Amino acid sequence: MLLLRFAIYNKLELMANTESTARAWVAVLANRPELPFASNLREHFSQARITSLCDCGCNSFECKVEPDASLRPLFDEIGPLPSFEAAFESNAPEPVDVIFFTDANGYLSGVDISLGLSNHAPLPEQVQLGKLLYTIPDL
Numbered sequence: 001m002l003l004l005r006f007a008i009y010n011k012l013e014l015m016a017n018t019e020s021t022a023r024a025w026v027a028v029l030a031n032r033p034e035l036p037f038a039s040n041l042r043e044h045f046s047q048a049r050i051t052s053l054c055d056c057g058c059n060s061f062e063c064k065v066e067p068d069a070s071l072r073p074l075f076d077e078i079g080p081l082p083s084f085e086a087a088f089e090s091n092a093p094e095p096v097d098v099i100f101f102t103d104a105n106g107y108l109s110g111v112d113i114s115l116g117l118s119n120h121a122p123l124p125e126q127v128q129l130g131k132l133l134y135t136i137p138d139l
């Protein structure tokens with residue numbers, strides 16, 4: 001019985017944050033005209049291998065783009081930055097906070113996607129983004 005419960009728990013965890021969840025988020029974020037690197041994000045993700053998926057209830061993931069990939073740095077339009085944060089209104093009780101990270105080459109190395117500005121609760125399954133609230137740095 002204990003084993004069965006553990007199996008179900010694991011299955012739910014996997015449903016909450018998988019490679020296809022990451023792909024779905026990138027598709028949404030790459031279509032946000034407010035993000036100056038939106039189309040670049042799509043290119044970076046298409047060459048990235050997902051290396052870890054957070055299982056805390058958020059939808060964050062880490063990924064790796066090979067150093068010899070011929071890509072412009074992710075944040076090329078806005079300058080050399082180690083990360084870029086964007087908070088969006090959502091249909092959940094809290095905003096959704098997204099932080100994009102890059103490696104030493106400027107290539108996408110992960111995206112933190114969490115509910116609330118301090119990741120205090122799991123993301124609901126059908127969360128949708130609304131208006132952009134703010135970015136860091138400010139655009």
Ligand SMILES: [Zn+2]
Nearest residue numbers: 054056057058
């Ligand atoms: Zn997490």
